Amino acid sequence: MLIAFFINDLEREYPGYTTTVLAHQAIMRGHRVCYMTPHDFVLQPDDSLCGHARFPAQKKYKDREEFFAELKSPKCKLEPVDISEVDVLMLRNDPSIDSETPWAMEVGILFGREAAKRGVIVLNDPDSLGRAINKLYFQSFPSEARAETLITKNESDIKAFAKAHKNNIILKPLQGSGGSGVFKLDDSAKSNLNQMIEAIGRDGYIIAQAYVPAAKKGDIRLFLMNGVPLQIDGKYAALRRVASKDDIRSNIHAGGTAEAVEIGKTELKVAELIRPKLVADGMFLVGIDIVGDKILEVNVFSPGNLGSCSRLAGVDFSVPILEAMERKVEIAKDYSQAFDNRHLAVL
Known part of the structure; x- marks a missing residue:
């Protein structure tokens, strides 16, 4: 099968990224792989959907680093592709890092919808991703699974929330990822609250979240596939992310x-509490961040650290993911047009 990976751009990709892990596994299983970016889609006058894609050579690579070097090499040039010939389009971009080019933020969602209309399996479902483009999507999960949260631009609202929680809260932007713009308020930092509000608020709405004491031990990144925790023989695709001593952010690249x-x-x-929503929304591969008995984040766009989870567990979690994608293609062929993309995404 042909799998297209939609990313922000190649310059911000690395050999250890989850997208590379999945693409390398796909090509080692004999599938064709290509990469596309927000610049690459073309809707033709005859209403056909095409694109320009980078196709690494379809061969056995000695390791992921060699595959990535091939992808980045001058030999891997843009080639035309008819999107209707793509079996799976995997949307692996992070819209938040395209804030300086806002036109690019929803390109994957927009053309993902068009691809789904043409019979391509799009993961995760683009309609649901359109509703999840900022952290407000997080509020649609059961309150039992979430830390108490306030979303506002009003300074007095935040100060009242901070007072109610004895100045023990987290502040972060409604839009963003990777720990960018995250602040921890406590008694020692309460004099800086105005500056925190100003720094985050200039870019949009602010999330104020009750601090969960268990966060001192770090958070747990857990992968869910088809709505359930991803595992191999009882080993879960998970890891604990521990912040450095001088930083509250547990994100690996932070x-x-x-x-x-x-x-x-x-x-x-916690995973079971949020499973029905993820399944209903056609969210195939998701990374959730858990602290104690609460989820702090639900990453439905480009959850990372799959390679690290595999290394720590001693198994390759990319294998069941590719097997699931292969099965979806089989189902789509066996049940022609019987399922819409949202349902097929989690079958």
């Missing part, structure tokens, strides 16, 4: 470190 973690009843209960 200085956090990855550690092996055991997934128990608490984490599985």
Whole structure:
């Protein structure tokens, strides 16, 4: 099958990224792979959907680094592709990092919808991704699974919320990812609250979230596939992300470190609480961040750290993901037009 990976741009991709892990696994399984960016779609006058894509050579690579080097090399040039010939389009971009080019933020969603109309399996479902383009989507999950949250641009609202929680809250932007613009308020930093509000508020709405004490131990990144925790023989695709001593952010590229973690009843209960919503929305591959018995984030666009989860668990979690994608293609062929993309995404 042909799998197209939609990303922000190649310059911001790396060999260890989850997208590379999945693309490398796909090509090692004999599938054709291509990469597309927001610049690459073409809707023709005859209403056919085409594009310009980068096709790495279809061969056995000695490792992921060699595959990535091929992808980045001058040999891997743009080639035309008819989107109707793509079996799976995987939307792996992060809209928040395209804030300086706002036209690019929803390109994957817009053309993903067009691709789905033409019979392409689009993961995750683009209609639902359109509703999840900022962190407000998080509020649609059961309150039992969420830390108490306020979303506002009003300074007095935030100060009242901080007072109610004894100045023990987290502040972050409604739009954003990777720990950008995240502040921890406590008694020692309360004099800086005005500056925090100003710094975050200039770019939009502010999320104020009750601090969960268990966050001192870091958060747990857990992958869900087809709505359920991804596992191989009882080993879960998960890790604990621990912040550095001088930073509250546990994101790996923000200085956090990855550690092996055991997934128990608490984490599985949280995952089950949010499963119905993810399934209803056609969210195939999701990364959730858990602290204690609460979820802090639900990453439905480009959840990362799959390679680290595999390394720590001693298994390759990209294998069941590709197997699931292969199965979806089989179902689509066996049940021609019987399922819409949102349902097919989680079958």
